[in-house]
Amino acid sequence: MKDFVIIGHKALTTGDFSLNDLPGAAGRMDILCRCINSALFLSHGMRRDVNIHLVLLGEPDPGKIVRFNGEQLRYLSxxxxxxxxxIKKALEKDATEFESQSTPGVWIRRGGLEKLLAEFTANNRRIYYLHEGGGDVRSTSVLPDDAVFILGDHMGVTEEEEVAIKTIASGTLSIGPLSLHSDHCIIIILNELDRIGQSRTEA
Known part of the structure; x- marks a missing residue:
C-alpha cells in the first residue's frame, strides 16, 4: 500500500458542519476532500493500493485521524x-485510541502526526516529505511501492512538524520548483509511481 498523510490544521474535528460550506465553516475541509479524490480515483476506477490519512487538528476537539482505505472503500463518488x-460520518463517531470503522473503508481514531510517524517507522516504512526545496523526484533512484508521503494543507507545515518529519524521513522530495496544491502533488507523485512500476514490469 502507498500512504499519503495530509495535515489539516484548521479542519473541524466534529461532524457538525455543513456540506454546503466545506471551505469556510468546515475549516478548509474542501482541500482534504480534493486530496482524497486525487489519491483514490482513476478515470474509470479506483486505486485499491492507497491509504490516505487525514490528520485533523482543528476545533473543537483536535487530534483525530481519519483514514480512507482504497481496498475496502465503498460509497465514494x-x-x-x-x-x-x-468524513462527516466518521467524525460523528466517538473516536478512541483504536480505529473504528464508520463506513466501509473509512476509519477514525484519536491521534496526530507524531503517532502516525512512529507507527510507520516501527513498520520500516520509507517516509518522504514533499516540499519544493527537496530533491527532484525524477532523480530519485529508488521510490518503493509502499512509500509514505507527508503533505501539508494550505498552511503548509509548522516548524515543529517539519522537524518531526525530517528527523525520521528517508528524504525530502520536490515535484517541481513551484509550490503546488496538495491534491495536485498527489496526482503527480502517483503518476511517477505508475511510470516506475511500468518500467519495472517491462524490464
Missing amino acids: PDERSSGSL
Whole structure:
C-alpha cells in the first residue's frame, strides 16, 4: 500500500458542519476532500493500493485521524460533497485510541502526526516529505511501492512538524520548483509511481 498523510490544521474535528460550506465553516475541509479524490480515483476506477490519512487538528476537539482505505472503500463518488459526507460520518463517531470503522473503508481514531510517524517507522516504512526545496523526484533512484508521503494543507507545515518529519524521513522530495496544491502533488507523485512500476514490469 502507498500512504499519503495530509495535515489539516484548521479542519473541524466534529461532524457538525455543513456540506454546503466545506471551505469556510468546515475549516478548509474542501482541500482534504480534493486530496482524497486525487489519491483514490482513476478515470474509470479506483486505486485499491492507497491509504490516505487525514490528520485533523482543528476545533473543537483536535487530534483525530481519519483514514480512507482504497481496498475496502465503498460509497465514494468523485466530488467533494461525497468525500465530505464520509468524513462527516466518521467524525460523528466517538473516536478512541483504536480505529473504528464508520463506513466501509473509512476509519477514525484519536491521534496526530507524531503517532502516525512512529507507527510507520516501527513498520520500516520509507517516509518522504514533499516540499519544493527537496530533491527532484525524477532523480530519485529508488521510490518503493509502499512509500509514505507527508503533505501539508494550505498552511503548509509548522516548524515543529517539519522537524518531526525530517528527523525520521528517508528524504525530502520536490515535484517541481513551484509550490503546488496538495491534491495536485498527489496526482503527480502517483503518476511517477505508475511510470516506475511500468518500467519495472517491462524490464
